[in-house]
Amino acid sequence: MRTSTRHRTTPAAHRLTAALAAAGLGLTAAACTAGGGASGSGPKAGEKQTIEVWHGWSAPHEVKAFQDAVAGFHKAHPNITVKLVKDQTDDRISNAIRSGNPPDVVSSFTTDSVGQWCRSGAWQNLSPYIAESKLDLNQFPKAVQQYTQYKGVRCAMPLLADAYGLYYNKALMKGEQPPKTFTELTALAKRLTVRAPDGTIKVAGFMPSVQYYEHVPQHIATQFGIRWLTPDGHAGYAADPAVKAYLKWNKSLIDWYGYDNVKKFLRSMGQEFESSNPFEQGKVAMAVDGEWRTTFMEKEAPKVDYGTAPAPVPEGQEARYGSGFVAGTVIGVPRGAKHAPAAWEFVKYLTTDTTALVTFANALGNVPSTIASLSSPDLRLPPQFQTFLSVFKNPNSATTPPTPNGNDYIVKFQQFVQDRWEPGKVSDLDAALKELDAKVDDSLKLAGG
Structure with missing residues (x-):
């Protein structure tokens, strides 16, 4: 999700950094069963408690937008107090999980690490919660369902989206x-x-x-x-x-x-x-x-x-025609969360409540991530924004698949295009692509893919 205060590097540089960071995430749950599981630890959702939520937004208007979006949650769950902690990075989240002292809810601006989080169990498998809540995942477009899971383990939920x-x-x-x-x-x-x-x-x-x-x-x-x-x-x-x-x-x-x-x-x-x-x-x-x-x-x-x-x-x-690339912010419950049931209630509310999503989308200029919220009459966005709402819900829109080592396969492809293909340094394209495939496969194998 792009805002003027959040991204100071180009997307290419950001993704190169993300891939390197993803490699380090392999340490977060080396001894954990792949995919993890919803722990259900802590007090029940109906008991009085405080949950801590880490997010990456930092500018005053962004922080206020998050506060406004979650205001309705406290009305629906007056027993749960939400402590929001701003400006959190994937590295800080990973370190907190690794140390055994994570917050109750975490969010990330990138989907690049979803495969690693789901596979390692660093983010809990939400499927038991989803089943218990009878949550219909078809309220999210197909591409969104794809980028919030890895090999059937759904460890994340979508929170706003980007469409191109x-x-x-x-x-x-x-x-x-x-x-x-x-x-x-x-x-x-x-x-x-x-x-x-x-x-x-x-x-x-x-x-x-x-x-x-x-x-x-x-x-x-x-x-x-x-x-x-x-x-x-x-x-x-x-x-x-x-x-x-x-x-x-x-x-x-x-x-x-x-x-x-x-x-x-x-x-x-x-x-x-x-x-x-x-x-x-x-x-x-x-x-x-x-x-x-x-x-x-x-x-x-x-x-x-x-x-x-x-x-x-x-x-x-x-x-x-009419489709495009989609991705977005993801949110989940980390392994070791002390108030996991309440954390799930918060995640479910923030990612499925139309009022919360529309409030957030209006403030940040991002795409709300459920099909129902896309047609809300309360959306206040410029006329040119309609294109992205349509792209987001188009069934042919696509995303990039998650892997155990983040977006390394994309980083390697982009480096090939930038450093060899565009300058005209490739004499045999078939051979060059086979070489690239071998490098990607070697990297995936090292990551356990």
Whole structure:
């Protein structure tokens, strides 16, 4: 979930850090049975008690939004007092679990570590609670159900979400309609690009490089239908035709710009989460980004007339148009929680109560994570936000599968694209992808996957 105070690094750097952090999580429950189990420890939910909840939000308006969202919980459960602890990171959460003194509820901005948490038991298996509560998981879109579990162990619940789509500058588009296919996107990007006499890029119609902010493989390659891993959990890049389709599209547009021109443009870019962002500056005509960008546009570039649409899909896959990449914040009950039954009641309320979700979504500019909350008349978000609500509930929207070592398989793929593919250092793509598969599989094997 992006807000101006929370993310100071680019998504690529954040994900590289997340993968390294995920590797350390293997120590959290080395002696624990895989998957863990709901402990049910502590007083019953109906008894008077105080639960401690750790979350990562830190800015005053974020903290207040969380407080407002949980206010209804105390009304429904007057015996349970909620102590909120802000600005908590995955490392602090892991250290608390490792030390045997965790809070009662924990949340994370990334889904990258869900596989590790579920497998190790660092976050409790919520299935017994879900069954006892008769909670219908179909109130969440399919992709959301996927990123909150690992191999049948559901150790997390979704708390707000991110959905990705195409932003376009209406003035630069000059009446053109947003593209629905990558063929249309490529042609339009070339028409809208403005170059200096020496060929350098003054205005990019669309910047395909994985080094451009949110144009990381998850958000673009997912639109090509990449499977990421085989059904049995192995790397499948070499055998997936969608991988080659994505890579060939990426390289063809980079070559049209000229790799040196792309590098110069990337070096000239401002900060992603500041007004110097090139889309907000009118230096990029179209870009894939998350729903939070609507809030940034409102605050930092209110004069820019822009629209949003689903990200394009390859020709021949038009039936999938309207879908996109989705992910989000997750919340759960850590192993060793002293008030586990009450903690579950809190998690259930915050992740399924429409009023709480809408209150939170309105304040943070994120997507509420249940199907019912998506159509709430109380949502107060800009018109351009509707695209992301639609993408989120689209049955073809997808996410990346969890693994025991976080998003290492994505990090390795992005490094391959950034360091070898885009610069033109790959002479045999088939061989290079097989080599990449072997590296990913070796890493998964070391992690116990």
